[in-house]
Amino acid sequence: ESKARAKGHFTLFVGEMDARYLERQRLKEDLRAAVENGDITVVYQPMFTPDGREIRCCEALARWHHPEKGPVAPNIFIQIAEEMGIVSAITLHVLRRACSDCRTWPEGLSVSVNLSVQDLRSQGLVDSLKTILAETGLVAQRLHLEVTESSLIEELSSARAILEQLRSLGITIAIDDFGTGFSSLSYLDTLPIDVVKIDRSFVRDIGENKRRLKLLRGIVHLSRGLDLSIVVEGVENREQLALLSKHHCADLIQGYVFSTPISPVAVTELARNVQARNGKGDAVVA
Ligand code: C2E
Ligand code: MG
Ligand code: MG
Ligand code: MG
Numbered sequence: 481e482s483k484a485r486a487k488g489h490f491t492l493f494v495g496e497m498d499a500r501y502l503e504r505q506r507l508k509e510d511l512r513a514a515v516e517n518g519d520i521t522v523v524y525q526p527m528f529t530p531d532g533r534e535i536r537c538c539e540a541l542a543r544w545h546h547p548e549k550g551p552v553a554p555n556i557f558i559q560i561a562e563e564m565g566i567v568s569a570i571t572l573h574v575l576r577r578a579c580s581d582c583r584t585w586p587e588g589l590s591v592s593v594n595l596s597v598q599d600l601r602s603q604g605l606v607d608s609l610k611t612i613l614a615e616t617g618l619v620a621q622r623l624h625l626e627v628t629e630s631s632l633i634e635e636l637s638s639a640r641a642i643l644e645q646l647r648s649l650g651i652t653i654a655i656d657d658f659g660t661g662f663s664s665l666s667y668l669d670t671l672p673i674d675v676v677k678i679d680r681s682f683v684r685d686i687g688e689n690k691r692r693l694k695l696l697r698g699i700v701h702l703s704r705g706l707d708l709s710i711v712v713e714g715v716e717n718r719e720q721l722a723l724l725s726k727h728h729c730a731d732l733i734q735g736y737v738f739s740t741p742i743s744p745v746a747v748t749e750l751a752r753n754v755q756a757r758n759g760k761g762d763a764v765v766a
Contacts, residue, residue, distance in 0.1 A: 504560075510546060511560055515569050520544055522577045523741035524591070526750060527711055527732040530725045533758050535751050536732055537590040537624060540578040541741050542570060558596065567596040572608055579616035579623065581744035586751050592624035592654060597631030600639040606646060613649075620650035626677065627653065629661030640671060647672045654711070659699060668706055676703045680714020680735070687719050693727070700729045 514520060524538035544552045561567040575593050582591035599605045613620055625646060632639050632655065643653050654675035655668075659682055668676070678699060686693040696712075703710055715721055715735030724730050739750065 507546075507552075507557075508560060508564055511544070511557055512564065512566065514544055514546075515561070515566055515573070518573065520570055520573055522574050522581070522744075524578075524581070524744060524747050525734055525741040526739045526747065527592075527734040528738045528754075530721065530730055530733050532738060533754065535589060535747075535754055537592050538582075538585075538747055539592045539626070539734065539741075540574050540581075540594070542574050542594075562596055562598060565598070567598050568602075568604070571596060571599050571605070572612070575609065575612050576616070579612055579618040581747075582622055583616055583618055584744065585748055586755075587622075589747070589751060590622045590624055590652070591618075592626055594626045594656065595631070597628075597634050600627065600631060600635040600642055602638075603642070606642060606649075609646065609651075610649070621652075624652040624654055624675065626656040628656045629658055632667065632671065633661060636667075643672045647674075657713075665702070668703070668708070673708060675711060676708045677711040677713055677734075678730075683712060683714050683716075683720055683724070683735075686723050693723065696729055697727055700727075 521543045522540050523543055524540055526535040527537045527539065528535055542554050542558070544554070544557050546552050558567060558570070561570055571593070578591045578593050582589065585591075595605070613623070627639070627643070647653055652674045653672055654677050655671075655673050656677045657679045658676045660679045676699075678696065682692065682696045682699070686696060700710055709731045710729070711732045711734055712724055712730040713734050715724065715733050715737045717737055720735075721733065721737050724733065742750065
């Protein structure tokens with residue numbers, strides 16, 4: 481009897497595995513089609529000065545709206561694209577959109593694009609980037625690229641060579657999700673990096689957790705000492721914003737407290753509104 485039951489469980493388990501496997505295969509096929517058809521769209525999340533008076537940069541974030549499933553989270557479809565070896569096609573697509581959208585914004589605004597670990601493995605990205613900048617007419621100084629701590633460590637030697645070339649073009653390099661990888665802090669000094677984006681896990685409970693705030697302040701102090709500029713991500717409320725401002729923890733703030741990701745046209749409107757409010761002397765968030 482127990483054997484039969486065990487067998488039953490096993491069959492059920494295999495059935496579930498099959499269903500999940502098939503579902504994943506379907507998603508892969510659909511993603512391939514979406515990439516080929518240019519169905520990946522891009523939204524932009526502004527980075528504000530802590531006083532809320534200026535937008536300096538916007539992060540380009542990929543979006544995929546599946547015809548039946550609706551929106552699929554980028555964390556999920558980027559990982560699938562990496563497994564399939566097609567993530568660089570998404571990077572190039574997002575780069576093209578981001579550079580041409582940035583051209584429509586006020587000149588003080590830059591755009592920041594995420595790279596995948598696979599983009600750091602080959603020379604191809606540098607040449608494609610030159611072409612995209614030339615075609616869109618965006619100056620390299622307005623383009624920022626974000627690489628995660630973990631992908632840097634995974635591809636340290638090739639990443640260094642590629643980042644150095646990108647930087648010599650005038651592109652700004654940011655290290656993303658800082659503090660979540662295996663931080664060997666020495667690479668902050670030895671890699672060509674300009675910006676540290678501190679992961680939102682460091683911000684979440686700074687109101688309640690004094691040690692967390694101390695840790696954040698330590699990271700900020702260390703980064704500033706190396707002439708890196710600091711973006712704090714995932715700032716959701718005014719309490720967090722006030723603490724970060726009080727302790728001078730950020731050069732720029734990215735988070736729901738100021739704005740969620742928005743369309744390229746909405747970026748232009750928001751930048752205009754922020755400018756107009758400055759004229760009246762009010763901060764956006766006071
Ligand atoms: P990321 O690069 O760290 O992007 C920031 C993520 O945090 C975005 O999620 C953004 O919507 C979210 N976020 C911003 N402010 C807040 C906040 O105040 N609270 C909370 N809880 N979340 C906030 P999103 O758009 O879902 O992207 C998730 C990740 O997917 C990104 O993390 C990035 O690693 C990846 N990704 C997105 N677009 C691309 C892309 O074009 N290429 C690559 N390679 N990866 C991408
Ligand atoms: Mg990012
Ligand atoms: Mg990030
Ligand atoms: Mg992240």
